[in-house]
Amino acid sequence: MESTPSTETTQPEPREKVASGQVQSVDRAIELLELMADAGGEAALSELAANTGLPLPTIHRLMRTLLSRGYVRQLPSRRYTLGPRLIRLGESAGRQLGAGARPYLTALAAELGETANLAMIDRDMAVYVAQAASRHSMRMFTEVGRRVFTHATGVGKAVLAQLPDATVLEIVARVGMPAATPQTITDPQSLLEELAKIRERGYAIDDGEQEIGVRCFAVGVPGAPTPTALSISGPSARVGYDFAETAVPVLQRTAADLAKELISPTG
Amino acid sequence: MESTPSTETTQPEPREKVASGQVQSVDRAIELLELMADAGGEAALSELAANTGLPLPTIHRLMRTLLSRGYVRQLPSRRYTLGPRLIRLGESAGRQLGAGARPYLTALAAELGETANLAMIDRDMAVYVAQAASRHSMRMFTEVGRRVFTHATGVGKAVLAQLPDATVLEIVARVGMPAATPQTITDPQSLLEELAKIRERGYAIDDGEQEIGVRCFAVGVPGAPTPTALSISGPSARVGYDFAETAVPVLQRTAADLAKELISPTG
DNA sequence: ATTCACACTTCCACTTAGTGGAAGCATAAG
DNA sequence: CTTATGCTTCCACTAAGTGGAAGTGTGAAT
CATH class of the missing domain: 1.10.10.10 (Winged helix-like DNA-binding domain superfamily/Winged helix DNA-binding domain)
Structure with missing residues (x-):
């Protein structure tokens, strides 16, 4: 670590050093x-x-x-x-991440009749790692592998809610908070307030913040190795606030099951 | 491998060393x-x-x-x-590989009315890196990212035909030559003979060797950084041997255009 | 056609960064 | 509680990596 001769006032050029114990x-x-x-x-x-x-x-x-x-x-x-070798690696990683999850998402989508999504954080963005479309979904609002801003999505906010505020601020400082729709939260202070609400009520709401006309309820997956969130999304017409009353308990139960799965995968 | 005790005659333990000049x-x-x-x-x-x-x-x-x-x-x-970070990397790699190619494939699929595919070799397998489906294709016979054996596919054989026989033998020695259908070539000698024919006639034929009822014509993309091949495939009913007469010149022309594209990509 | 300039590649002496045996911890099993 | 198992940290040694300088090829300019 610090084999500093100390007497020299200036630290000996720390630069962007690799944390010790690494290669x-x-x-x-x-x-x-x-x-x-x-x-x-x-x-x-x-x-x-x-x-x-x-x-x-x-x-x-x-x-x-x-x-x-x-x-x-x-x-x-x-x-x-x-x-080309990276393609295989990326696929293997994606499969790994979404593997055990798919059955849970399928069950969730079947039970609630809307699309279920699983996303995890990757540095500054949320990546969708698995998805199960609802039977009557006209089109996909997202696909596996897609990266989205954390501040403008249900899964993103549910993930951020699991992180300390300081980390959240670092993230938005790095990538900014562009507005996807007029509803998008675009300043850090409002975001922190929103996250506090999410922590309190136990789930996140995305009400057309990512795409107009699409509503989404999301919960964190507790204890996942990488902060992760589960969501159910669909057109605002079908996915109303009363829908949340049905959906949220199911989401939370599934998230708990998923947590177990992610921690000791079936293999 | 062989940690031969032997005498001093053996070279001083080369083991599976990294080629010099590498890390x-x-x-x-x-x-x-x-x-x-x-x-x-x-x-x-x-x-x-x-x-x-x-x-x-x-x-x-x-x-x-x-x-x-x-x-x-x-x-x-x-x-x-x-x-999760590998997903992004894999996607970027895939996009990179297929990027400039898609317009050419789309044009090819439009002109010939069948599905066009681009694949490149990755060590022992061929990976599909881009594809354009024909309008009336009922279903996909393959998807981008899928890996297939080289000996049992049109693109695979067209790629192998660009390699020296010794390299081909190493590949099949490593991964074997499982039969996908009764038509699949399953011994190295027949494969080499087939490759000689391909080099002579300038294109490869896959006649139900990968999947029964699917025929495919493939040509190498000359001078690609990684050995690469372009193919057109469809049900044997539509894709007959007379179809080859129309298709092959178009394939070869497109392959030449693609070669230029792959060598100096459009920024 | 010849020269120049730029960008990539190879070389090699120096020394730092990486290595791996041995000891220290956790966690799971008995 | 004790033992076993598997992960993690420590640290002296030196092999492996580094980077300045020289070499080579390629493409542009004269």
Whole structure:
């Protein structure tokens, strides 16, 4: 940790250091992959160098390792793109996350007659990891794998409600709070108040905040390894506030069952 | 593998070494991710140790790094699963691979009236990276992201035809040649002969080798960064051998256009 | 056609960052 | 409560990784 000679007033350049007990080169490799994803899946070596501040040879060596494993490809122009092997990995991850959940969502959708969704937080956004459409759903309002802002969705707010306020503020500071509809909460203070209400009443409401005409009730999945939430959503016409009275207890029961499943998966 | 005691004659323990100029710890981290994917997305630390032969502390340190980046999660049981961050990465990779291709596939499907597919090799299997369904296709015979054996599909054989025979033999040695239908080629020698024919005539035929009643014509995409193939497929009733006369030139022209696109993507 | 400039790749001496044996903790089983 | 099992931390050693400098290829400009 701090082998500081101390006498030197300035700390010896902490920079953006990797937390101790971790592997620097692996962390750097991951940073490169993330950068490429941010850049739309493609980047030149020198661009990566500019964005990381790492010397070219270091990046080149890391990229060669990723290349040999199929995690990146190299175009004849020498630019790099994310490689095909990542598809499999991502699918496996998605399957893993949604695996045990699907039966619960299907049962939930069948019982309540509306679409059930499971989402978890990934750094600053919520990702849908599983879904069961209701029989009479005209169209999907979302798909597995889609990422949504936390402040503007039922699952998002239900997830945030499980986090300390400080963490919530960090998240919205990083990604902002764009309005998806006129109903979207767009300032941090209102969001914190809303989260307090959610914690009190035990469930979140999204009333056209993500998409006009779509209402959604969501609850947290307690004790999930990654903060996770379960929701039921549908057109406001069918999904009224009286619907919540039926839906919320079922949601909460299912969330509790899901929690057990997620903690010790059937395998 | 073979930890031969032998005499001093053996080379000084090359073991399964990482090719020089690469980063050991990154390679190991990737190996861990791949192992987890193989194991269905979940594994205990000790299982990983057993499968890699690496000491526990080493694995633990690598996993901690992956954990802090969201590439793995840890269950309360302390077992590890692939993490949500991989979903995004996989999607970005898939989008990247299929991005420029979709317009070409759509045009192809429109012109020929059957489903167009683009697949590339990922180590031992072919992965579908883009697809355009024909208007009157009743159902999908495949989906983007699906992995198929190379020896039993049109795209697979068209990809193999771009590789040296030695590489082809390595692949089938690793994954075998299971029969999907009675038509599937199931021995290496016949496969090599088939590939020779494909190289000569310039396109591959899959006549019910993957699924009974489905015929498919496929061509390689020359000069793609990763060996890639383009195919058109449909029910044998509609996709006859006379159809090939129309389809193959169009396929080849599209493959050439695609090659340019893949080499210098539209930013 | 030849030169220049830029970007990627290879080389190699230095040393930091990674390694792994051994000890320390939890948690689950007996 | 005791033992067993499996995860986590510690730390001295050194192999593995790093990055400055030199080399190579590619594409643009003259």
